[in-house]
Amino acid sequence: MPTFAVRMAVTATALALIVASTHDAGAQKKYDAGATDTEIKVGNIMPYSGPASAWSIVGKIEEAYFKKINAAGGINGRKIVFISYDDAYSPPKTVEQTRKLVESDEVLLVFNPLGTAPNTAIQKYLNSKKVPQLFVASGATKWADPKNFPWTMGWTPNFQSEGRSYAKYILAERPNAKIGVLYQNDDYGKDYLKGLKDGLGEKSASMIVAEESYETSEPTVDTHIVKIKAAGADVFFDMASPKFAAQAIKKAAEIDWKPLHLLPNPSSSVGGTLKPAGFDNAQGIVSAAFLKDATDPQWKDDAGMKQFLDFMTNDYPQGDKLDGQAIAGYGVAQTLVQVLKQCGDNLTRENVMNQAANLKNFRTEVLLPGITINTSAIDYAPISQFQLMRFKGERWEPFGEIISAEVGG
Incomplete structure (x- = not known):
């Protein structure tokens, strides 16, 4: 074969390998609505007004924490776009805001929506749409029922x-x-x-x-x-x-x-x-x-508590460090970040739930000593321990x- 022809054949082969490898790399990335190469859309419902507004600090802490994560480069190179709406702790309003998140904003998942009655109102809808209702901010037992509601998971002890x-x-x-x-x-x-x-x-x-x-x-x-x-x-x-x-x-x-x-x-x-x-x-x-208390002096030299207090000082200075709901928002946000890290480049709704159901002895360091987060395909209760x-x-x-x-x- 002439030298020129040999060179052309080698070049063609190399190009083919590059195209194939590029195609394979691209094929490894899987996305549903709400996820791209650059962002992950996370929806949230919180009572920023109404009778349960004292809990609204949870959503504000989560927003501040995700901004901190984004400033550090995001998750696997992707920024979290946190979209949080007020439902005033009114179930009809919860339904309206959830439909907006899913059908208009097209979020990948609905994260830590707050309240038992509000979440009850949207559970069947989100499961029918196969959208994760992940780490519900309520301890009702119904959030740990993977057989009937495989797209819903709680976070706190029931x-x-x-x-x-x-x-x-x-x-x-x-x-x-x-x-x-x-x-x-x-x-x-x-x-x-x-x-x-x-x-x-x-x-x-x-x-x-x-x-x-x-x-x-x-x-x-x-x-x-x-x-x-x-x-x-x-x-x-x-x-x-x-x-x-x-x-x-x-x-x-x-x-x-x-x-x-x-x-x-x-x-x-x-x-x-x-x-x-x-x-x-x-x-x-x-x-x-089940969480450490910022007012307890036994944690004054604790590394996890120091991280939390530094976060409050630098990333959410207007927040009340004594509010136990602040540390809850911080801990559950860290848990979601862990799940999204485990997802890698497979950011489908199904894989989000798969990874949420595959947490093994995970600890956010604001949990009390001896308490760990564990889940499986048949165990949708991440935290099952506490102390009086x-x-x-x-x-x-x-x-x-x-x-x-x-x-x-």
């Missing part, structure tokens, strides 16, 4: 198991208790109530002397607190969201009612609930935690052992 842990504590500490219950009249409150009753077992009927439910549209829960005290309750299970929990704490002090006061984790924020209620009024309240704590002075003091929060455990 409400029913937390309720059962309080029941166990009551039976040990106050076996003759007269329990008064305040609960939000939706799945959030009803899940806690079921957990409490399940934990009390056959003693439930005799020990619970008052059950008062409230609507989030009510301006105050003061009349409910008066009724519960009048029923003779000496243990108060306060299953209210932050605004109403703070009202309950203040009203109990105002009428000189001093029961053993149990408060659920979502309302245990020092800055968001207890400070507005008055620290003097909150002494001795018992709650449960008691409020003293201006901070929470953990006590007892790490408790498993698995349903049926």
Whole structure:
């Protein structure tokens, strides 16, 4: 073969190999709506207004954290485009905003939408569209049902198991208790109530002397607190969201009612609930935690807490470092970043869920020691452990052992 022909053949072969390798490299990248070579669109729903607006700091923290990630180069070279809408904690509004995120904004996933009732309103829609409803900001048990809702996953320990842990504590500490219950009249409150009753077992009927439910549209829960005290309750299970929990704490002090006061984790924020209620009024309240508390001096030299406090100082200086919801937003945002990193260049909605269901002993360093995040195709409950704590002075003091929060455990 003439030299020229040989050169042409070699050149052609080289070009073919380059084209093939380029094609193979391109083929390795898989995208659904909301993902490209340069960005990942993440949707979010948050109550920036309305009765649950005390929780809105979660969305603001997440936005600030993603900006920090983007400034450092993003995830595998892609920037997070965080689109967060206000639903005022109104389920019809949640549906409207979710449709906008999916059908107009075309996000890859809906991340950490907040509230039990709002998420219930969109669960079937997102699953029918095969859009991840990922790391729901609610502890309802329904978010861990991969068989029926494979596109929905929670993040926090579930409400029913937390309720059962309080029941166990009551039976040990106050076996003759007269329990008064305040609960939000939706799945959030009803899940806690079921957990409490399940934990009390056959003693439930005799020990619970008052059950008062409230609507989030009510301006105050003061009349409910008066009724519960009048029923003779000496243990108060306060299953209210932050605004109403703070009202309950203040009203109990105002009428000189001093029961053993149990408060659920979502309302245990020092800055968001207890400070507005008055620290003097909150002494001795018992709650449960799975995250470190910025007010606890035992974490002053902790590397994870230092990272969080540095983030608050540099990236969200207007935020309240004492607000427990701030550290929750930080931790769940870190978890999403881990999932997206694991996705690599396969940014399909299916792979997002596959990777979310493949977290093995992952730790965001704001989790309490001994608590890790684990998921699988049949386990959609990322965090299933927590610890009881008691409020003293201006901070929470953990006590007892790490408790498993698995349903049926």
